[in-house]
Amino acid sequence: MKEIIQQHPIILFDGDCLLCSGFIQWVIKHDASKRIHFAALQSSKGQQLLQAHGLPKEELQSVVLVHRQTAARHSTAVLQICRLLGKPWKYLYALHVIPLFIRDAIYRFIAARRHSWFGSGKKCLLMTANLQKRMLL
Numbered sequence: 001m002k003e004i005i006q007q008h009p010i011i012l013f014d015g016d017c018l019l020c021s022g023f024i025q026w027v028i029k030h031d032a033s034k035r036i037h038f039a040a041l042q043s044s045k046g047q048q049l050l051q052a053h054g055l056p057k058e059e060l061q062s063v064v065l066v067h068r069q070t071a072a073r074h075s076t077a078v079l080q081i082c083r084l085l086g087k088p089w090k091y092l093y094a095l096h097v098i099p100l101f102i103r104d105a106i107y108r109f110i111a112a113r114r115h116s117w118f119g120s121g122k123k124c125l126l127m128t129a130n131l132q133k134r135m136l137l
Contacts, residue, residue: 008037009084011077012049012064015040019110019118020063030085061111074111075103 013020039046053071065077072080083093
């Protein structure tokens with residue numbers, strides 16, 4: 001796993017959130033390089049990565065991007081993920097000029113309501129051989 005962490009960006013997401021699962025499916029569809037890996041926050045790998053970066057293990061209100069030995073959360077993680085996807089999505093990174101407290105307030109507003117708006121529960125990802133290599137269980 002150490003090799004994967006050093007070579008690939010890893011997205012940690014709430015595996016019980018349908019909005020989060022939908023976001024992961026969107027990333028998979030638009031990650032032409034197929035270099036981004038994934039782990040549910042609730043998984044043992046997700047918990048290990050949270051702990052390794054000094055984040056609370058209960059951190060289920062945020063998407064986390066682990067990349068280049070750092071961990072980004074909330075709106076910063078989403079914008080950095082968009083930048084990793086390349087054109088045209090990388091241009092969304094320009095939204096980082098919006099002050100962090102505003103971006104994260106909007107992020108937290110949506111995160112607090114995501115289960116009631118989008119539902120919760122497991123959403124099955126079609127596990128192709130390629131996707132299985134990218135999912136850290």
